[in-house]
Amino acid sequence: MSTNVVTRFAPSPTGYLHIGGARTALFNWLLARQTGGKMLLRIEDTDRERSTDAAIEAIIDGMKWLGLDWDGETIYQFARAARHREVAEELLARGAAYRCYATPQELDEMRELARKESRPPRYDGRWRDLGGTQAEADAIAEGRKPVVRLKAPREGETVIEDKVQGTVTFPNKDLDDLILLRSDSTPTYMLAVVVDDHDMGVTQIVRGDDHLTNAARQTHIYQAMGWDVPAFAHIPLIHGPDGAKMSKRHGALGVDAYRALGYLPEALRNYLARLGWSQGDREFFSTDELIEAFSLAQVHRSPARFDYAKLENMNGHYMRAMDDAALLQQFLAALPYLPDGKDMAAQIDETKKRQLARAMAGLKERAKTLIELAEGARFLFARRPLAYDEKARDLLNEGGRGHLAALAPKLAALPEWTAAATEAAVRAYVAESGAKLGQVAQPLRAALTGRTTSPGIFDVLETLGREESLGRIDDAARPS
């Protein structure tokens, strides 16, 4: 057990918590829980234009739904702007940073020129050593507002020892002098993230590999301040099913969308963890097992594609493995988020709960998601007379109705209404009529559920109860 591990999840509240972010959060969480350390949640809201409260809410809601809790209060980065500025001032005082008066237009020209000369498009450092000169005096006289830039090393190279990527080396000449403070004197992400991670004692940074280059640049800030550089782990981004970057186009929205799709949080955690991380051939890990087994060393460096079919399959396994009462709880909790789930939720009472509990074993066997579970349970919520789907209607032909009419009195005469008793009655009828079981059971299913697929028909009879069952059978037996 390593000591004092501190990880953090640091989303920017410019949108929902997307699936890649959720996985990053999961990995951070796993690491913290595994070592008995802490995971912090820090909202990176230094971009005031694009940060929204709705996004913050969505992120927190998503984290909670996924079961990823964090230690301490949620930290809002913008609230720490004064401290960030303070560090920038210190950097300035140390000569490790400087004021740059270049205008946006000049910057554009610089990039344009660099492109033309096929150099990397970067700031050329023209204000690096102009502090206190006539040029600066002129710029100030013109009323130009400077940004503060880090005086980054131009020679040599910066080496990142990454837990996932291994040793990665960047030539310093390719890293330019990043902006610490904007011309309105607000801190940038580059500065804020380093100051916060340092101040909060973060020991292990796990984030998307789109930040890999940033790690090198941020290292320069740590070095300039004489701070310890935390351990890095840059994990690959998740790609959409087509191999391209995950985007709205793939229907891959926030984690709330996965809740609405009827997935169980524990199944999603398992799936997400297995995406780009593996331990031999093993597919299933309970959350406790995940905490135990997870290791950055086994995180792959190549991006993985998101595969809904596999998630769905895994979700189905989780549903079937879960005990009925627990699954019912999950189902009830998710219902309001499911498509058309609100109507069903409104009809839930003690009777319905009892029926759902009774039917759960048969229902979960046939569902890979909670949506499918709701779909399968619809016959419990239907009111007489039932609407039959096309295939059910076909089964309720003359022959089918005949069987139902003949069967009805036998069922009605039953002293007790259980699955076993109804089964005995139906089988007895089948034997004496010479029909095949399917020829009777299928019309019965159509009559009771309005469909051709459902849980075992005798369970359906018991769940629905004598009165409702008989009523539905009578409805169907009548010629339409």
Next chain:
RNA sequence: GCGCCCAUCGUCUAGCGGUCUAGGACGUCGCCCUUUCACGGCGAAAACAGGGGUUCGAGUCCCCUUGGGCGCGCCA
């Protein structure tokens, strides 16, 4: 364009120089079970991107090519 990263079945992956005529899972396709649909069981098709090396021996190490990803903002 420059820099960094990556590359085993359609997808997620096992593989860490010989045990690989490449294993598992999802998906697909058969068959079985069966009152429907599922579940489950059995089986099949399906991959080491290409080319050079190193080595007695390469999916495993090195190089190149190709292909993909990420970064290059007064965004985070």
